[in-house]
Amino acid sequence: MKIGDLARRTGLSAHTIRYYERIKLLPYATRASSQHREYDASILSWIDFIGRLKTTGMPIRDMLRYARLRERGPATEEDRRVLLEEHRATVRAHVAELQACLAVLDTKIAGYAGLDTVETNHDAAERHKRAVREGLAGPGGH
Template sequence: MTIAEVSEKFGLSQDTIRYYERIGLIPHVNRNKSGIRDFTEEDCRWIEFIKCMRSAGLPIEVLIEYVTLVQQGDETIEARKALLIEQRNQLIKRIEDMQKTLERLNYKIARYEQAIVEREKTLKKAED
């Protein structure tokens, strides 16, 4: 699969994909005889994983550490698990914070809706 196809498939720019490869987030991508990147299904799974983790807010540095651990083999399974647990805990905290923010926004919007209704009632009474 070409970089253009991968870019379209995952909704990432080609520059972003090249950057991920350059910093080691995508393990070595094979190239064809012309030197053009030839992404495999395994490469695509890495890209999908990275995109998912980035959208959840994981820092690039954490993902680099994770990929490095994966490349070191099975002796790093516990370290990988610990890293993912820590990131999950941080994500849970962010979700809780966002839920509180959402509740506050909903409250404020409801107050404005109530104020608009009250104002309209007042204006209607003034017209009568």
């Protein structure tokens, strides 16, 4: 398939495909007699995989390392597994951090949905600080 077809099927721009090829994240395409790049359909699964690595935040240097290992064949499977396991640990930590942030957002949204009955500790502390600054806090400051 030509680069335009590959771009349409993957959602990448032709420029990005050429860039990935130049930095060796993608193998060089064969050239047709017209000198246009010709890509085999098997490249689609590789592009999907590197897209997922990118989405999970894998640095391009690690993607390049993985691509070099992959190019060397089955003898590098252990190294590739280790690289992916390390990245998976990073992704899991990031997901946990995002889940904690989501819980804070959910609590905040729930608080705003029922302002009369729900107040977060942060909101209460801020209201108390304001009252102290304005001299409105009663005995004990609570």
